[in-house]
Amino acid sequence: MHLTTLVENTSRSDDLASQHGLSLYLESHSKRILFDMGQDDTFYQNANKLGVDISQVDYAILSHGHYDHCGGLQTFLKHNTRAPIFLGSGSDKPLYSERPEKYRYIGLDETLIDACPERFSWVEGSRDVTPWIHLTSKFGRADPRPESNRGNYIKEEGEYLPDPFAHEILCIMEETDGMILLTGCGHSGILNMVTAAQDSFPDLPIKAVIGGFHLLRESRREVERIAKRLSESGCGRVITGHCTGQEATQIMKYFLGDRLDILYSGFTTEI
16 A cells, blocks of 8 residues: 555645645555645645545545544535545534634534535545445544643533544555555554454454554653553554644654654655
């Protein structure tokens, strides 16, 4: 599989923009997959500079309903008229973050779904995109969810309730020599998500876990525990960034060494 990072929090090139967000482009089995779309049209602008033709994407997947992952949806719909867009059931609900003395809307633009509902395929539980691309929102709770989830809310019947992240999905891509896991933020707990993949495909080793892990508020001890568990679970590579946080990433690097890579706009690799 070939991975190109279209948008990430950081960039190492003056030609490629960065923003608080994530967008990954993948090529596997002769198909083109877009995983998340960042905040706006930045993913598209960077894609053009990287030689990625968004109009030719075969499948689009939105990891969850937050603006920094699905804010580029309008741009994608404008420039790609054929790819189905997969997203977790409930991603279109009113999602908020808490700021001092107020709540801020951080969900997707529902009018885009209303305008072309035929483009969207909803994931409730588990769903196969192809025989080798699997999506699931079914995660256990054996491991704690990130402390950084505090401050994320869903509005129901006029009340702001803690977001259970039932709309978050994990993408599992099967290849002949193992599976690749894609997560946008890991709100459900990256270890819970890894366990869900292993339970579904116990005979497949994990080639790579890619995405954000939402570890900005975790203690050093907790980050070390997660890094050790990822190592023990046999993850061939861990490629992370976005909401994992620089400090947590460096702690994980100590335990994972060369098995860990850091995402940035323009980062590309073969897996």
